Amino acid sequence: MSDGTLSPKKILMGALTAAVFAALLAAFIFPMFFMLSTSFKTLREANITPPSLIPSEFHPENYAAAWRRMNFPHYLLNSVFITVCTIAGQLLVCVPCAYAFAKKQFRFKNILFALVLFDLVVPAQAVFLSYYLIESRLGWIDTYRGLVVPFAYSAYTIFFLTQGFKTVPDEILDAARMDGSSEIQIIALIMAPIAKPVIIAATLFTFAYKWNDYFWTSILTTSEAVRTIPMAIQNLMPTDHTIREWHIIMSGNVMLFAPMFVIYILAGKYIKESFTYRGGR
Amino acid sequence: MNESPRVAGNIIRRMEMRFVNPILKSPYALILPALAICVCFSVIPALMAFRNSFFSVDYVAGVDRFAGMANYRSIFTDGAFIQVFRNTVVFTFFSAAFGIPLAVLTAVFLNSNSPLCNFTQGVVFTPHVISFVSVSTLWTFMMDPQFGILNYALGLLGIRPLMWLLGENTSLPSIIIVSVWKTLGYNVLIVVSALQTIPREVYESAMLDRSGPVRTFFHITLPMISPFFVFLITTCVAQTLNTFDLVRLMTGGGPKNSSNLMVYWIYETGYLHFQVGKAMAGAVIFLFFVGAVSLLNFALTSRRAYYQ
Numbered sequence: 001m002s003d004g005t006l007s008p009k010k011i012l013m014g015a016l017t018a019a020v021f022a023a024l025l026a027a028f029i030f031p032m033f034f035m036l037s038t039s040f041k042t043l044r045e046a047n048i049t050p051p052s053l054i055p056s057e058f059h060p061e062n063y064a065a066a067w068r069r070m071n072f073p074h075y076l077l078n079s080v081f082i083t084v085c086t087i088a089g090q091l092l093v094c095v096p097c098a099y100a101f102a103k104k105q106f107r108f109k110n111i112l113f114a115l116v117l118f119d120l121v122v123p124a125q126a127v128f129l130s131y132y133l134i135e136s137r138l139g140w141i142d143t144y145r146g147l148v149v150p151f152a153y154s155a156y157t158i159f160f161l162t163q164g165f166k167t168v169p170d171e172i173l174d175a176a177r178m179d180g181s182s183e184i185q186i187i188a189l190i191m192a193p194i195a196k197p198v199i200i201a202a203t204l205f206t207f208a209y210k211w212n213d214y215f216w217t218s219i220l221t222t223s224e225a226v227r228t229i230p231m232a233i234q235n236l237m238p239t240d241h242t243i244r245e246w247h248i249i250m251s252g253n254v255m256l257f258a259p260m261f262v263i264y265i266l267a268g269k270y271i272k273e274s275f276t277y278r279g280g281r
Numbered sequence: 282m283n284e285s286p287r288v289a290g291n292i293i294r295r296m297e298m299r300f301v302n303p304i305l306k307s308p309y310a311l312i313l314p315a316l317a318i319c320v321c322f323s324v325i326p327a328l329m330a331f332r333n334s335f336f337s338v339d340y341v342a343g344v345d346r347f348a349g350m351a352n353y354r355s356i357f358t359d360g361a362f363i364q365v366f367r368n369t370v371v372f373t374f375f376s377a378a379f380g381i382p383l384a385v386l387t388a389v390f391l392n393s394n395s396p397l398c399n400f401t402q403g404v405v406f407t408p409h410v411i412s413f414v415s416v417s418t419l420w421t422f423m424m425d426p427q428f429g430i431l432n433y434a435l436g437l438l439g440i441r442p443l444m445w446l447l448g449e450n451t452s453l454p455s456i457i458i459v460s461v462w463k464t465l466g467y468n469v470l471i472v473v474s475a476l477q478t479i480p481r482e483v484y485e486s487a488m489l490d491r492s493g494p495v496r497t498f499f500h501i502t503l504p505m506i507s508p509f510f511v512f513l514i515t516t517c518v519a520q521t522l523n524t525f526d527l528v529r530l531m532t533g534g535g536p537k538n539s540s541n542l543m544v545y546w547i548y549e550t551g552y553l554h555f556q557v558g559k560a561m562a563g564a565v566i567f568l569f570f571v572g573a574v575s576l577l578n579f580a581l582t583s584r585r586a587y588y589q
Contacts, residue, residue: 020390021397021401024387024401024404024405025401025404027462028404028405028407028408028462028466029404031419031420031423032407032419034423034430035419035422038422046428047427047428048428049428049433050433051428051430051433092314093314093315093318094315096305096311096312096314096315097311097312097314097315097316099311100308100311100312101312104308104311106308106309109308112312112316115316115319115320115324116312116315116316116319118319118323118324118327119319119323121572121575122323122327122568123519123522123523123568123571124322124323124326125523125525125544126330126523126543126544126547126564126567126568126571127326127327127329127330127564127568128326128547128548129330129547129551129552129557129560129561129564130325130326130327130329130330130333130561131322131326132552133329133340133557134321134322134325134326134329149318150318150321150322152314152318153314153315153318153319153322153323155319155323158315180298182294182297182298182301182302182305183302183305183306183311184297184301184302184305208410211412212410212411212412212413212414213412214412214413214414214526214529214530215525215526218529219548219552230412230413230414230415231414233414233418246422246425246428249418249422250418250419250422253415253418253419256412256414256415256418257411257415260410260411260412261407261410261411263410264407264410268403268406271410272406272470275409275467275470
């Protein structure tokens with residue numbers, strides 16, 4: 001456009017670019033918009049053809065119904081509690097482990113590192129039945145510890161933190177050790193602040209993974225007691241062949257969608273970084 | 282009174298140096314918690330799966346005896362397993378075959394710092410941070426054969442309505458669409474970060490050489506981001522091979538197993554139908570398959586590619 005003329009080729013290119021943008025945005029915004037729109041409709045309007053884009057009348061009480069029928073607060077509390085515990089557990093378990101692999105020399109280091117990264121090779125989903133058998137023998141089914149303790153270890157987190165910790169200069173750690181710092185102080189007061197971006201990225205990744213997890217929660221629980229919000233929407237699905245109340249289900253789905261979406265809007269930059277970091281391994 | 286917290290702090294610190302620190306000085310103590318959980322919940326489950334695949338196991342009746350190859354024979358004579366295995370290969374292949382080129386094109390298109398590009402990239406990434414449950418629920422609604430908006434849109438184009446998740450021929454393609462939709466943003470993110478490693482001068486000299494956009498794409502962009510393809514293909518394949526949520530939430534493997542995938546088959550056989558030995562035999566075969574695919578992928582792509 002710099003020479004100010006509009007050749008047919010340029011107009012065509014401009015139209016093509018606009019069309020691709022429109023198609024991309026439509027493919028990704030429209031489904032979410034339609035979910036939001038349906039969540040305010042009546043049952044009748046949710047099921048008409050042609051579908052209406054904007055509800056003819058707004059029914060925010062759908063949300064109250066979904067909230068009640070999903071028993072949402074119960075699931076939300078479980079989600080918060082389990083996610084916070086898992087993150088805390090991973091920090092306690094994986095940070096010292098990564099510190100040892102990044103900064104210490106010891107016998108069998110390579111073998112032990114390979115063993116700790118076992119999960120990168122063997123997908124745990126394939127052997128979940130054994131998980132279930134072990135947890136049921138321990139009496140951990142339907143307990144918080146059953147959903148937290150095994151997940152305090154993560155091969156991804158350890159690998160990722162080890163790579164990050166390696167960039168911290170040895171001299172700083174040695175100087176602190178000379179000054180009489182304990183190992184806990186070295187990890188918490190020197191290592192962690194320097195490697196903060198890596199730790200934040202790993203934590204965000206664990207957060208997104210655990211908050212959204214459906215697979216392990218559905219395998220390791222049999223009742224509502226410790227279930228998290230991804231399982232709450234089941235309460236809105238009919239158990240027999242009656243019609244699905246899509247307007248209520250979509251309200252529930254918006255509630256499921258909202259917390260992660262808000263966090264993504266607020267911390268999108270960090271979340272994307274945490275995902276690309278993993279890409280950089 | 283002011284002294285007491287400091288005194289207490291000193292005592293704690295002295296105790297720490299005396300009793301805790303000597304233990305933590307040993308690297309073995311630092312890795313012990315992680316190692317313990319890893320052994321209990323990763324290594325032992327894998328070994329158990331291997332062991333149980335040769336046993337006839339029934340926890341309700343208390344049966345647990347050696348059965349030789351019986352479990353393996355039973356899954357290969359059972360037509361369902363072969364079908365599920367084929368479904369998994371088809372699902373993974375097409376998810377990658379559509380997903381990755383689409384991601385490369387989108388990334389090249391969005392690779393600029395304009396607000397519109399950043400916004401679009403953010404929008405495309407959104408499904409990746411949202412749970413599979415939310416995504417599945419949304420798409421099940423849109424794919425409803427009777428009232429769904431997708432059939433309405435097809436009608437506008439003059440195409441006959443599809444059965445989507447409820448049709449034997451359309452159920453697997455339907456979940457492939459959802460899988461590509463959900464993972465596109467992640468793949469775009471990886472490709473964009475790869476594109477940003479290409480120095481600007483390379484493009485400038487291509488411009489001077491009067492290289493057109495298509496030529497530049499095939500002769501400069503693609504070769505220069507090839508190192509990232511190993512990672513991209515590996516994660517894409519590993520993720521799609523392990524797909525469970527979409528099947529569980531959208532189709533239940535049906536109709537007639539047409540959209541059943543390996544992990545869901547293991548779940549169905551072992552968890553819902555209590556055929557533990559048979560499910561574990563399937564899991565072992567699946568593990569070897571996953572291992573072989575990642576080795577092959579690594580061997581084929583690492584010749585030209587390298588990690589950062």
